[in-house]
Amino acid sequence: DAKTTQPPSMDCAEGRAANLPCNHSTISGNEYVYWYRQIHSQGPQYIIHGLKNNETNEMASLIITEDRKSSTLILPHATLRDTAVYYCIVRVANTDKLIFGTGTRLQVFP
Amino acid sequence: DAGVTQSPTHLIKTRGQQVTLRCSPKSGHDTVSWYQQALGQGPQFIFQYYEEEERQRGNFPDRFSGHQFPNYSSELNVNALLLGDSALYLCASIPMNSGANVLTFGAGSRLTVL
Numbered sequence: 001d002a003k004t005t006q007p008p009s010m011d012c013a014e015g016r017a018a019n020l021p022c023n024h025s026t027i028s029g030n031e032y033v034y035w036y037r038q039i040h041s042q043g044p045q046y047i048i049h050g051l052k053n054n055e056t057n058e059m060a061s062l063i064i065t066e067d068r069k070s071s072t073l074i075l076p077h078a079t080l081r082d083t084a085v086y087y088c089i090v091r092v093a094n095t096d097k098l099i100f101g102t103g104t105r106l107q108v109f110p
Numbered sequence: 111d112a113g114v115t116q117s118p119t120h121l122i123k124t125r126g127q128q129v130t131l132r133c134s135p136k137s138g139h140d141t142v143s144w145y146q147q148a149l150g151q152g153p154q155f156i157f158q159y160y161e162e163e164e165r166q167r168g169n170f171p172d173r174f175s176g177h178q179f180p181n182y183s184s185e186l187n188v189n190a191l192l193l194g195d196s197a198l199y200l201c202a203s204i205p206m207n208s209g210a211n212v213l214t215f216g217a218g219s220r221l222t223v224l
């Protein structure tokens with residue numbers, strides 16, 4: 001079973017920040033949080049990951065709460081091409097196995 | 111730099127048949143994982159291959175088997191196909207012992223079982 005819960009869908013206006021929440025209340029101390037997205041008919045694309053510190057890269061920022069029970073993916077300036085299903089994933093410790101949930105379908109509108 | 115390539119992109123089979131899907135990992139990657147994605151669901155881990163051996167396995171029956179070749183490419187075989195095996199099959203690769211553990215996914219092979 002997935003170790004994360006996400007809202008099934010969200011909307012965001014183009015140019016605005018998209019904030020996608022994720023709950024992972026049963027996460028273990030050595031398990032990472034990963035975010036991937038999947039555009040229709042394509043394979044999942046890596047976005048960002050973190051353990052306990054906030055992370056930022058060219059695509060997004062990841063904010064992890066101090067207790068690590070939840071996190072938020074931030075797309076600072078959403079574009080129409082960011083429309084996709086976003087998966088918050090906990091990587092099983094000491095493995096490369098990813099446990100996907102059903103994700104959040106983000107719709108960016110003009 | 112080619113990413114993960116999968117073939118075929120689409121195929122149709124009938125119940126009871128067997129299917130083989132193929133995957134070439136990204137250059138520099140030696141570990142391959144396979145995932146099954148049913149319509150409207152997230153991908154589900156099937157198994158992972160490294161050094162031509164199955165290293166980890168998800169909750170899938172023995173009808174699902176795999177192989178990895180010396181050049182790191184991989185095959186997924188499914189025997190005695192069921193209607194419920196209809197899905198997008200994704201291959202992902204990673205350099206073994208990579209600290210970042212970032213999987214690169216292919217575009218998938220869409221299997222339809224009639």
